[in-house]
Amino acid sequence: MPSARAALGVIFAVARAHLTTMRRYPGYLAVDAVLPVIVTLAPLLIGQALAGPGALRNFTANTGALDPRAYMLLGASQLIIVSGALWNLGAWMRRELQTGTLEALYLCPAPRWWILAGVCLYGLCRDLLVFLLAIAIGGLVLGIDLLDARLAFAILLVASGSLSLYGLSLAYAALVLRLKDVTALTQLAQYAVGLLLGAFFPIHVLPTALQWLARAFPPMWITQGMRAIMLDVGWQLGAWYRDLAVVAAFSLATPVLGFLAFRRAESEMRRRGGVGGY
Amino acid sequence: MPRAAQLVALRAMLHKNVRVALRYRVNVATRVLRLLVILPLFFLAIAMFWDGGVHGLLASETGQRLAGISIYGFVIYQFTADSLWMVGHYIRQEQIEGTFESLHLSPANRTIYLLARFVEPLVLSGINSLVAITLVGIAFVPPPIGDLAIALLAFACTLSGIFGLACAFAALTLLIHESAQAIASLAQFILLVLCSMLVPFHSLPPILRSISELIPLSYCVDLFRSSMMSYPAGYPELAPIHTELAIVALWALAMPALGLLAYHRAERHARSHGLLARY
Numbered sequence: 001m002p003s004a005r006a007a008l009g010v011i012f013a014v015a016r017a018h019l020t021t022m023r024r025y026p027g028y029l030a031v032d033a034v035l036p037v038i039v040t041l042a043p044l045l046i047g048q049a050l051a052g053p054g055a056l057r058n059f060t061a062n063t064g065a066l067d068p069r070a071y072m073l074l075g076a077s078q079l080i081i082v083s084g085a086l087w088n089l090g091a092w093m094r095r096e097l098q099t100g101t102l103e104a105l106y107l108c109p110a111p112r113w114w115i116l117a118g119v120c121l122y123g124l125c126r127d128l129l130v131f132l133l134a135i136a137i138g139g140l141v142l143g144i145d146l147l148d149a150r151l152a153f154a155i156l157l158v159a160s161g162s163l164s165l166y167g168l169s170l171a172y173a174a175l176v177l178r179l180k181d182v183t184a185l186t187q188l189a190q191y192a193v194g195l196l197l198g199a200f201f202p203i204h205v206l207p208t209a210l211q212w213l214a215r216a217f218p219p220m221w222i223t224q225g226m227r228a229i230m231l232d233v234g235w236q237l238g239a240w241y242r243d244l245a246v247v248a249a250f251s252l253a254t255p256v257l258g259f260l261a262f263r264r265a266e267s268e269m270r271r272r273g274g275v276g277g278y
Numbered sequence: 279m280p281r282a283a284q285l286v287a288l289r290a291m292l293h294k295n296v297r298v299a300l301r302y303r304v305n306v307a308t309r310v311l312r313l314l315v316i317l318p319l320f321f322l323a324i325a326m327f328w329d330g331g332v333h334g335l336l337a338s339e340t341g342q343r344l345a346g347i348s349i350y351g352f353v354i355y356q357f358t359a360d361s362l363w364m365v366g367h368y369i370r371q372e373q374i375e376g377t378f379e380s381l382h383l384s385p386a387n388r389t390i391y392l393l394a395r396f397v398e399p400l401v402l403s404g405i406n407s408l409v410a411i412t413l414v415g416i417a418f419v420p421p422p423i424g425d426l427a428i429a430l431l432a433f434a435c436t437l438s439g440i441f442g443l444a445c446a447f448a449a450l451t452l453l454i455h456e457s458a459q460a461i462a463s464l465a466q467f468i469l470l471v472l473c474s475m476l477v478p479f480h481s482l483p484p485i486l487r488s489i490s491e492l493i494p495l496s497y498c499v500d501l502f503r504s505s506m507m508s509y510p511a512g513y514p515e516l517a518p519i520h521t522e523l524a525i526v527a528l529w530a531l532a533m534p535a536l537g538l539l540a541y542h543r544a545e546r547h548a549r550s551h552g553l554l555a556r557y
Contacts, residue, residue: 027456027457028459028460031460032460035464042320042471045483045486046324046471047327048327049477050324050481051327054329055327058327058328058330059327062328179304187309188311188312191316192315194315195319199319200326201323
């Protein structure tokens with residue numbers, strides 16, 4: 001078994017390779033940073049225009065937030081981060097299948113978990129960058145200032161929640177190994193993520209079954225926690241330490257579950273000789 | 279290439295595309311299921327501005343009418359979004375799999391290739407739209423079916439223009455690769471908002487309304503929606519019906535020509551610079 005130093009070397013090399021590839025497509029990054037602003041603008045403008053003069057008062061009554069711009073921008077930014085995390089690992093897996101290099105990865109002496117950790121590290125760097133850019137651009141376009149000390153706590157929350165997020169994306173990658181082409185499934189997942197994390201609304205407006213599903217979805221706790229920190233809308237369980245305990249529990253459980261799902265899909269695929277098939 | 283041979287090529291390509299698509303059944307099924315999530319996401323967001331939230335929106339007359347208005351715009355959105363994304367996406371897939379360059383060594387007509395790629399999103403969007411109309415009919419009120427002749431004419435012209443738009447995005451894919459796919463995703467949202475596909479044009483803020491009046495697709499949405507709703511008072515919203523018909527017809531004729539021109543130019547550029555296989 002190679003040393004921890006070698007493991008870190010592999011993880012950083014994979015992350016660096018992906019970051020280099022990212023620089024090859026600057027338009028992609030720019031679109032990801034602008035997308036939360038566009039996604040925020042749509043319901044914000046249309047909702048206010050349709051609801052009339054009482055729109056802002058109604059929004060506060062329905063969500064507990066004073067400023068719909070900040071509320072929706074934070075939700076949209078988190079939506080892009082979560083769907084990006086799902087997309088990155090799943091799309092990477094599919095890309096490796098299509099280019100025929102996944103099989104080669106199974107033959108190389110570096111354990112796959114380190115390679116996957118490298119891809120996740122790249123995802124985390126990219127997602128945090130997109131989040132910061134989206135908050136900065138959104139702030140400029142929407143005329144709000146979210147760049148204060150509380151943002152640092154929100155970023156800490158996002159970063160600490162990334163363990164559970166990448167646990168989920170590992171489970172999603174397992175799905176890619178099983179189903180191969182998941183382009184539409186990814187798009188469906190992106191919209192479903194928006195519903196479950198309450199990108200534009202508090203989850204209590206969802207039907208009861210969906211509310212429970214949302215509570216079992218770790219990014220919902222991150223999104224609502226971020227809003228509690230930055231907009232004082234209140235914590236899901238009434239106090240910050242209870243919400244953070246849930247985030248911590250998810251951070252422990254989700255990677256294990258994702259790991260098990262991935263290992264199972266992987267061993268089944270290898271048994272059937274389908275590593276090179278797409 | 280003789281016309282009969284072109285038809286044979288189109289048939290063969292369609293057959294191959296359908297076979298490949300059906301290989302991934304979950305992918306096909308989820309493309310239909312997507313709309314079960316998109317519409318609630320959008321409506322719940324708007325409902326937050328409503329007195330009484332979701333229940334207030336559903337109970338109000340404006341909310342009920344909104345569902346009817348949205349569904350026809352949503353039909354156009356389905357076709358636009360799927361076509362914009364999918365044609366470029368398939369080119370990208372061929373590049374990644376390494377088959378795009380060999381495709382250019384075959385005598386097959388490239389316009390026919392694009393047409394064959396356009397048919398799959400067309401069929402799936404058709405199924406999506408029927409499911410969406412049925413769902414809205416069950417959940418709210420059955421959407422009205424008014425002047426079907428004009429609506430079908432508007433719809434056919436819209437599709438023709440969308441084909442041109444898809445070709446233009448395919449051209450962009452050849453030039454800027456992965457970034458074009460991201461731009462296509464962004465364009466879907468921008469068109470959704472600016473062409474006021476889910477809400478009436480009068481609900482747009484003045485600046486967005488001014489921009490939407492400059493986009494021909496807005497007139498397609500307006501004409502299709504208004505004719506399906508039997509022209510209620512104030513509809514069509516953007517221009518008199520004859521003006522909208524003229525704009526929509528122009529869109530149907532000009533967009534495919536422009537899109538194909540852009541694609542062939544991009545393809546020539548990629549070939550002359552040896553970039554066809556690069557991704």
